[in-house]
Amino acid sequence: MNSNIVIFCLLLPQVISVTKLIKIYGEVESGPIPTPIDSETDCEDSCYVDSDCLLATLDASSQCSLYSFSAATTELKVIRTWEDTGSLVYFKVSLLQCPSSFNDVDLIFISETGERYNWKKTEYGFSFERCRDGWKEFDRSSGVSVCMMAVSILGNVKKAFAQEKCESLNGMLIGLETEEEAQWMSDEIKRLNKGTRYWLAGERITNSRVFNCTSTDFNVNWDDDGMTTGSDIMKNQKIASVSCIDKYPKGNPENCFATNGDPLTLNDVKCDYSRVNGAMCGYKLY
CATH class of the missing domain: 3.10.100.10 (Mannose-Binding Protein A, subunit A)
Known part of the structure; x- marks a missing residue:
């Protein structure tokens, strides 16, 4: 799969200037159980305002799901897909500016305590897992x-x-x-x-x-x-x-x-x- 994939960088005014959502066409391959969000609720806003939200997904049927940082002791794997799948993934990250291409993406999540956590690039997407509590x-x-x-x-x-x-x-x-x-x-x-x-x-x-x-x-x-x-x-x-x-x-x-x-x-x-x-x-x- 090549990297000819559209990337959108979203920023809401109520958050600090370095906190952004990176949106790509993709889906969660495996990971912890997410929290489903009512279809009438804005998926992007829901992740922004939730300090524990690490990732949001919006599938082809418009079902939004939030993945929390606190539950990410189980590896969370995201794979890229094509636009015609209608499946979107929103990464909450800390960036000074939006990347120009998928290959330039360096995804860093900052927790409530101020610690930095990196998403790891894989062959077909990204993977995230944090240490168990106390580690x-x-x-x-x-x-x-x-x-x-x-x-x-x-x-x-x-x-x-x-x-x-x-x-x-x-x-x-x-x-x-x-x-x-x-x-x-x-x-x-x-x-x-x-x-x-x-x-x-x-x-x-x-x-x-x-x-x-x-x-x-x-x-x-x-x-x-x-x-x-x-x-x-x-x-x-x-x-x-x-x-x-x-x-x-x-x-x-x-x-x-x-x-x-x-x-x-x-x-x-x-x-x-x-x-x-x-x-x-x-x-x-x-």
Whole structure:
């Protein structure tokens, strides 16, 4: 299907100038159950004035349906259709100006709390899904979007127990990739105020066994989470305090990772270390 599709950009005077409706010929392929709107009610207005409205559809029989942001923990898939289907889709988005073509569309929804959420482009349209309640979304440079939750655990636990805790929440231990994530993790540990060190995913696979690591010691295997890539964060002196081995005479290797509530968020620890009070859990959204 090509992108020769008409796009209309609609703006009502009662909303701020960056909030618009993008209208295309399309339909919802799958998603949460929508709220039907009486046929005598204006479909576009209904979505605009409803702060929880993410998307509105108007089918060929003039039935309007609203899809809410709060229900979008189930993936919402929209596919493009041709004009002769008579089916319309209205995206509520934040844009400074209307796109000139479908290929230029960058759909961003801003929630009531001011957080930004991106629609993902698919082969035939768009897809939207937000994190489950209590989880925080982060978009990574690899194109992967992840959801994270800081989970406090009573007592001191080893990494395996932390992984089990994440799995019980339908997630897994997740690695640290960006400064934004590091700041959020630090803030969450302080907010929870239940321990100061939480387990992360990842394990170093090269270690010179010399105290104070060099750049050659930052080769990390992230296979235990499948979402994190690279090791640049290990070299970020504002975030990481890594040493490769501990300070004891035996020089035990520190090949696993934990995050702290301190400014230097990322720390390497022994993989059988137990003085840890929580877990950074995550799951892949896209």
